[in-house]
Amino acid sequence: MDPIVIRLNQAKRRKGMTLSQLAQSSGLSAGTVNKIMSGELKSIKPEKLEKLARALDVSVEWLMQPVEIEEDVHFSGLVKMACITPDIRVGDIGSNVTETARLLAAADRRGVRIAVLPELCITGYTCGDLFFQDTLRNGAIAGLRTLCERTEELDILYAVGLPLCAEGKLYNVAAVVHKGRVLGFVPKQNLPNYNEFMEKRYFCAYSGENILVEFYDQKVPFGNKLLFADTQHPEVSFSVELCEDIWVARSPSISHSAAGANAILNLSASNETIVKADYRKKMVEIQSAKCGVIYAYCSAGMSESTSATVYSAHNMICENGECIAESEPFGEGLAECCADFDFIQNERARLTGNSTVSDYTIVHFALTYGKAERVYDPMPFVPTKSERARVCERALDILAYGLVKRIEHIHAKRLVIGISGGSDSTLALLVCVRALKKACRPTSDILGVTMPCFGTGKRTLHNSVALCEALGTELRTIDISAAVTQHLKDIGHPLDVTDVTYENAQARERTQVLMDIANAVGGLVIGTGDMSEAALGWSTFNGDQMSMYSVISSVPKTLVKTLLCYCRDNAGANVALANTLTDIIDTPVSPELLPPDSKGNISQITEESVGPYELHDYFLFMMVRKGFTPYKVLQLACLSFEGKYSPETIRHWLEFFIRRFFSQQFKRSCTPDSVRLGSVDLSKYSLRMPSDACPDLWLASLAPRN
16 A cells, blocks of 8 residues: 555544545545545646645655555455445435445454445335435435445445446446445346346346446446455465356356456345255355455345245355355344455466456455454364264275276285274274175285284284274284394394384384285285374375275365274164274374383374374364464464464474474385375375475464564
């Protein structure tokens, strides 16, 4: 923003003047003052600037001084948006403006920065032939002006509907307003003229080029190709369409998104029928996903005329296909949430195949934003309770069918898998069982191998045996202690030095045993590593990092537990399986490479070394899937895990995660084949990352800020 504008607004705030008072004091028109204060200085004569300076008790020289613009360290692309349906009186413009201004003021106090109101809500959508009356049309224009005046001190940008004449024709338009100034008029392109709708009786469809129209002493952009963008934060950009525009085959929002709009505001008056709400929601979700945008849909409410139909104030805000706020039909008519423009910008950058258009007029505005308020799910990989059964069943099928194809392709006689008694190898074994059932083969074609060594505990060894018995798979026990001892002697490593060499020798011996057994039985070695371990590189290179096919490498640790719980709960009459799975789920995660304590208990707890996996899964999702900066991830994590982890703890493990994620890429670069399960995948086919990339830039973003 121009330094002159910044200083003018500083002086205005210091004087406590409204725009109307400033116009009166300076002798300038309200439109001219609006232009200057919002940054339109090109056509402003010096004497007008002098009049403003005198009215504000400052000098023109002071206005010309450079301004150091402070970085908005709190802004992370999160913008509080709202779809607001006012309680209107059909044709009573004064009442409608008063109610709308009241709701906008309340929204501004709640921190809402972008608001959407229904189609034609200044007059009411259901005015019918009253739209032919000058009284109603002129009243709507005057009503908009009054609404601008009543909201000029609010830091909220909003889109409101009204009828507007331009070039001798009547249009159904959305007026985009900020700080008492109309930024643009967007006319409706597609007019419904079927069933109960007869908009062509009153309005003209508009599909021409952008023009300028007079609104009192303003010249306002008018057209369908308007892109509204924040001057300081260009990722906060949006365009507008109206109701029927989304119902047609080629919606304007397709072009809007191609022009760079990260959000679409839809002012609607969609009536209610028995099944329409579900259809409407699906349509908005799909349009949001298809265009890769935030889609804010605001509809007329129950106060519209019921002469022929009923309106229900069904409002919603969808983000890239996910509904993040909704006002249920016949509810309060308010859908409000923090929408993530940063995520949308990242998503749009990732989808490089999107088409582009460039013939749009860009209209700038400047909003102020507060701290991040949105609380993301602390378990982003774990489905909600209502979706859990369906998602878990689908996930297990995806993993199993991937394995079926590989078995059939290489004509594997058996599946060879290391069974540790831990959660990962258990899930991998359950996937193997499911895959063989789908391939119409017996579970006896699975050869489980448990390989106790220096750190193996009694509990996990017992569960390894119990699990295979419950599933009807063969289990072979091979104690590798002597082999590892001999190997350590061969390389001159003291047996009492329990360092990384001591640990990795065990992991690599296990892999060698599995590979050689597979050769002997014509088998396929199944990997048991998960995605969280891959992200941190928490595996032994050419040890448990290697296999012939990795069935759960796309499953994060938090989802592993969820899938095991689902399998336990659906074990049916197999009580032994359910009991064993319960104990495995309750067993602490451990590689069991260090000797147990004197009572035979596990002495090496993974999360004591690498931190909580729920934090790492959160970091992984936010950085890889969402593309967020570490600073933003830290902000959001402090909200998501408030009361469970301190900000200092979260920062510590986030820094740990970043360092490990970068330094351990070399292990992910050469991992075995596996199937992609969800929206995050670290396989060499999905994540193309240099093995020697530098993390310094990411770590620097975590530096303390004043």
